[in-house]
Amino acid sequence: MSTSQHDPKLGAPKLDHPQLQAGGGTASSYDSAARIVDRLSPLFTKYLQTIHDELAKQYKLESQEGQHRWLSEEQKCTEDELKLLRGGSVTHFHDYFLSGSANVMKPADPVDESYPISNYFISSSHNTYLTGNQLSSESSTDAYKNVLLRGCRCVEIDVWDGDEPSDSSSDEEEMQKYGAPKVEKKDKVKKEKSGLGLRKRLELRFGRKGASSEDKQQPSSPQQEGDQRVEPWRSSSYTYRAEPRVLHGYTLTKDLPFRAVCATIRDFAFKTSNLPLIVSLEVHTCPEQQEIMVELMNEYWKGLLVDLPLDPSRSSEQINLPTLKELERKILVKVKRSSVKKPVEAVQKPMPNTLQAPAPSLKHTTSAESVASSVTTESEEAVSPDGEKKPEAPKPKVIDTLSKLGIYFGGYHFKGLDAPEAAIPTHVFSLSEKALMEVHETNPAGLFKHNKHFFMRAYPKGLRLNSSNLNPSVFWRAGVQIVALNWQRWDGGMMQNEAMFAGTPGWVLKPEGYRSTSTEATQKTAVVHHNLDLSIEFLAGQDIPLPPSEDDPKDFKPYVKVELHVERHEERNNERIPGDGRTQKGEYKKKTKTQRTTNPDFGREIIKFEGVHGVTEELTFVR
Structure with missing residues (x-):
């Protein structure tokens, strides 16, 4: 499959009025410039003259009654549009078609926010940080800015261990752009007192996947019995610690600081919509770096982040999903949780969705979300750029302090629709397009019933190297709320996303038969x-x-x-x-x-x- 940089359907994120860019739905409502034209060519003017003459005979456009009948019967407009036609002359007829009133898209209905959040379709992005293909493109905060201004309400962040920063002033200045504290020269002597030994610092620089098997069997830091909490690598400055980075693992894509992504999300999350934003985390980091992730999210999203249930007296397995209205201007974290029951020792191999390239003498790791979102009916092997199939690796573990941020979006490994976790109100199953279609084929009634009450996410398969998209309407019709698409590609999938969310704030109420209040049992009878x-x-x-x-x-x-x-x-x-x-x-x-x-x-x-x-x-x- 081609990954050419000259692919005409791929494009770096637009920063010049991205809200006018189609695909996310805001273009049809955010700015009148998206719905009007400044002039009509002589060819169009000629056609409008002919059409006006035809309608004048049919509806008697010179009369107000005739204008009203044409607008209500044929144009499906309101009385407010009558002023544009005035006397019904061809000049005013021409002005009507220059205005946004003649737009073929009718205005979207206001969103009814009174339903639990699983009753909505959500405009969603896949690998949001990428600006091009899945193999070699740049990662950029501009990609987050772009999709958020276009109406996206679910963004994805793949987080990996960061390298220990250098002493260069350029690194320091780059991080300070996103709010990292300035480091005084006299503080540099503290580097040797950071509390971490050389081995630990090397692991953080080169990645825990390079540690020996003996090291991996040891806890990464002291833990109290029964507590997953890890002592974070605290510092008054980022300079003395590695900070998490965002990239598409085991590819040639470039990385960017997790801190920078958090800052961008804070700045643009609610510019075009007040409805909640879901941040879907794929966690590849070691426990120490997970603590830093929690620290940064709390720092940048203070006052926006949902870090406690609306009803704190209930556990995550007991709380019910809130209504959309209750979560306005809130950021919701989607992250892996531990399974309800401990898995047996002989488990089937997980199936990563992350493209994995060879790493000599190292075991490959997949994200917790990738593992959680896979289904074991038929293995989708990881594939390197040269097409060679690669083995999978053990699941990374998400620490409690991070896992607990998934208040209403707790990711679980999909074992089936009758598994214990499938009854938890706040669970999310993430499945690749092929895996989800297999569930649809083998248990369509169960899938439809599940998606009326609980969240499910569909994402493009890992072999879509050129960032092509799945067909979202197939998954929407199965009741899937979160259909993740590659927004950097302009194709049929994104065109359908524009159609679904045009003129909306990124959340669309499902048809009545698809909602949790309905007794309809199948997709066939739901609408x-x-x-x-x-x-x-x-x-x-x-x-x-x-x-x-x-x-x-x-x-x-x-x-x-x-x-x-x-x-x-x-x-x-x-x-x-x-x-x-x-x-x-x-x-x-x-x-x-x-x-x-x-x-x-x-x-x-x-x-x-x-x-x-x-x-x-x-x-x-x-x-």
């Missing part, structure tokens, strides 16, 4: 299915930007392709879904004739779809 006849008339295109690879408008050949993303009969009837939900292409697709200009004239060409079965208003998309 009303219709037959659809759809026709779309194309007038013209205007000022279409040339692709980066083109420089001559005469060589540009635009056309419009239309796809319907409709529930397949296999989804409704508990059968294997073709392609396991991987393909983003709609089952129904047609396209216009090809033109040869940046201002194409489609000549009122009509594309029709007739007798389309299985259409649901909330979960069918036109792309």
Whole structure:
């Protein structure tokens, strides 16, 4: 699979008005500039004159009654739009189409925040820190800024052990940008008194995975009996300790400080939405660095972080999920918890979703979340860049102080929908797209029932090296709330994400039959299915930007392709879904004739779809 840097669908995060960038849903509501045009070309003006004349005869647009009838019957607008048409002249008709009122997307309904949070679909990002492909791209805080301003409400952070910092002033200045304290020169003598021996410091610099087998059997720091808490490597300055870093492990991707990510999330979490933000942690760090993670999250997210249940008298296994309204402007951590029952010694091998490259004489480690989110029906082996399958490694352990931050989003290893942890109100199962489709095939009724009450997360399989996306609507229709997508790629998956969340604050209430209050037992009966006849008339295109690879408008050949993303009969009837939900292409697709200009004239060409079965208003998309 290609990972070319010239992939036209991949792009570094836009920082110039990212809220106007499609994919996250905010573009349709955040700024009028996303819904209006400054002018119409002579070609468009000609078509509007013709259409006005036709409508004037049909509706008598010169009268206020005729204007009202056209707006309510055909345009589905409100009385407020009447002022744009005024006397119904062609000039005012022209002004109406320049305004946002003529947008094909109707405004989203206000979100009903009274339901428990598992009753919503959530706009979600996968490997949020990456700016390109999964193998060799940069990691950047700009990626977090970009998706948060576009309406994302669930971001992902893969956290690894950091290197011990150098004494260089550039390192110090870089960290101080994110609030690290300044170090006085006289304090440098304290380096030898940091409380850690040379071996421990080397482990932190080069990673615990380099420790000997004997060392790994020893506790990393003194613990009290029955307590997982580890003494943190405290310091008045970051200079004397390694701090966690964020990257895609065992790849060529670049890293960035966990501190910097926390600062960026603090600054942009609630710029475009007041609804809660979920931070999904994949923890690869040693216990000491996990303590630093907790320290930094408490430092940067003070006043925003949910670190105690709304009802502190109940344990994490007993508390119920709060309503969306109760969590406004709050950051929720999703992190691994210990299993309810101790696993037996002979366990099946976990399946990582992290791309793993060879490391001589070292055992590979996978994240706690990767292990927790895997299912053992069919192993998805880790694969190195050269295609060689690699062995898996033991689960890293998440310490209590970090695990306890997963108040309402505790990750558990998926053993089945009847496992004890599947009944815990605050649990989350994370499964790869293929694993989740296997559950859908073998136990669709159980999957649908589970997702009415509890959280589930779907993520792209590890072999999507070019950051391609799964087909999100297949998983939404199975009730999955968190469908994680690669926002740096503009493809069919992100187009559907735009359709789902357009004009919303990133949380969308599920259809009534999908909610915890419903008694509907299956996906097939949860919503009303219709037959659809759809026709779309194309007038013209205007000022279409040339692709980066083109420089001559005469060589540009635009056309419009239309796809319907409709529930397949296999989804409704508990059968294997073709392609396991991987393909983003709609089952129904047609396209216009090809033109040869940046201002194409489609000549009122009509594309029709007739007798389309299985259409649901909330979960069918036109792309």
